[in-house]
Amino acid sequence: MAKSWEEINARIASGEAVVMTAEEFGGLAAGEGVTEAARAVDVVTTGTFGPMCSSGAFLNFGHSDPPIKMGEITLNDVPASGGLAAVDTFIGATEPSKSRGIEYGGAHVIEDLLRGRAVRLRAIGPGTDCYPRTEIDTWVTLEDLNQAYLFNPRNAYQNYAVAVNSGDRALYTYLGTLLPHFANATYCSAGALSPLLNDPAYRAIGVGTRCFVAGAPGYVVWEGTQHNPNQERDANGVPVGPAGTLAVIADLKQASAEFFSAATFTAYGVSTFVGIGVPIPVLDEDLAATLALTDADITATVFDYGVARRSRPALARVTYAELRSGSIVVDGREVPVGPISSLPKARAIAEELKRWIAERRFTLAPPLQRLPLPGTQGVNPLEIRTEEAI
Template identity: 50%
Template sequence: MASKRVKKTVRQINEKIRSGDVVVVTAEEMIDIVDREGAAGAAQQVDVVTTGTFAPMCSSGAFINFGHSAPGTKASKIWFNNVPAYGGIAAVDCYLGATEPCEDDPLNKVYPGEFNYGGGHVIQDLLAGRKVHMKATAYGTDCYPSREYEKTITLDKLPQATLCNPRNGYQNYNCAINLTKKTVYTYMGALKPKGGNANYCSAGQLSPLFNDPYYRTIGLGTRIFLGGGIGYVTWHGTQHRPDVKRAPNGTPLTPAGTLWVMGDMKQMHPDWLVGVSIQGYGCSLAVGLGVPIPILDEEMARFTAVSDADIFTQIVDYGNDYPKGRSSDLGQVSYAELKSGEIRVNGKSVPTVPLSSMVKARQIADTLKKWIRAGNFELGEPQFTLPSV
């Protein structure tokens, strides 16, 4: 007898969340379920699959409203702990970028180009409840006559702070290697000469967009785990490229889709938004991100059962190719191979180094699973999904 075709909606799944009947598993758990029950059986049993990733995501930052002074100030230049923020928005609104370095970082004075404090660290300090020194200068107007504004701020005293990350959750990224004779310093970390290491940055089978490769369930209004709190997908991220070469299972073989995400910083936690300093590159912010995937049908069950052995990325020589826009044929490698600790490039064994944390990715997926099971997190039905092929 043919099995009944599974067809669910987000609204139906949310009703099951409210009633306490929802079945939620992580993306790693889904692999075994589909292997055992098949896609049709898994789609009947499971309602939501949770994902997670935690890694440096440079295209991140926060819109901050720091409140009016008396008399008023129309701030044109702003600093938080001597990290410049962009003030060309309104009188007391600004955008603090995660990769903006501190202007008087002592490390930079000793080693030019090196920084150990930047915008990402300011964000983490605010989340941790630490006091941050703010300074603003202005050109003065009749309605905003003050030309300088200085105070100590804390997150709880700010009128508003919104995390706004224009490009997070990259759907696949390069495996970076360096075949030149000198060390190169990149956003993928330090790469030793002559293929001394290979760095990668993805949670693989737990990564959100690998589990919905054609973005069938993700778009404007998708509710997510963001920085330890609840956030939303608000647009496709910058550099979103769905039209790339893909494997038969739908996963891209090169960098592809991205997410634009936002959320209230006052709900977030410093464990999940962590300022980082990358040697020879600069500052960034490690972001905790998790997306729940509704199992609408058998196809979504198959997508969410993708394993590291079935996800591949390209190997890119950052010493010769990346700055010049070239692409040598160094082949592809699976995430199972990358996570094994070594790969082979040109016949040589090369140790692999992850920039993303699988431990924290699993914690995010588990946390999201608990929130949904407890009825504290309903799925956000997108108004429209991300651009796809």
């Protein structure tokens, strides 16, 4: 049994496509078998809603009169890049406010824009013959902006670490508060619903894939930063730790604050929850087999964040079913565990994608280019060295 992209898109167009979420598909395959599930279902939808620091938005403000070549730019007192054309900027999610620190950052500016709130734009420029104005102080809304699009260099991590802390004091990390002496654990993945865990070999998801980005239809535009296809994999070919990532793009004007939510991790910094969902065509039984994997089949590695080094000790391997139960066993100890990636939101995203496809608003696009595959590139470390040592 094999279905082509064209056949599946034709079934979407005629309203005959059978679409299920990855959780529903796992249930069907458990009951009827993978072969029957692959025959019956055309598209499986996925979803994830976790904090992804590497997110942000390109904005174009339009020109004032007289015009200004914006250098130092702030939005609600959060610095944005002045390193683009006169009235273009990029605001990064993790940039802290100059006055409020990490309690308000770039992600909060983007969320405020999404909520329709006016944002204070201040900038200074050098004053040139074509851009004589040297400063500006005004207010903008999302509606006013000529272009506003999310460009997130690293989203939708294919699996992630489970964090514990062996040390004597609480640690404040991007995986939340880690209590000392293994008193808790946190994890951050949508497990069986996670887009890249459903397509571990990057067969369906690649450059050009249409997807759900923060409530808007968007695209995978490149491999994400730190994309690491060489991560250790289990017998199903599924990575057991942080592996592939996606760079995505979408129109901010079509996005929603429901699926883009600014976050502050105490004593760490600003980040943002981003909702990503990718529909995956059930091309054949091989792909169906990974789409059918459940939380009981997918594992993550427990790392000791009490060791503040690039390579942290791996202490255990646990399944997402165990993580979802609220406690895991690490070195014989029972450790209470909580998620950071929202399961209800991941489910809502997978359901929303189902609706888009059922309403024929969304067809699938085969990759224009594959993501780097296992056995190709890894992730290089940054060595601290002198120019002479190169």
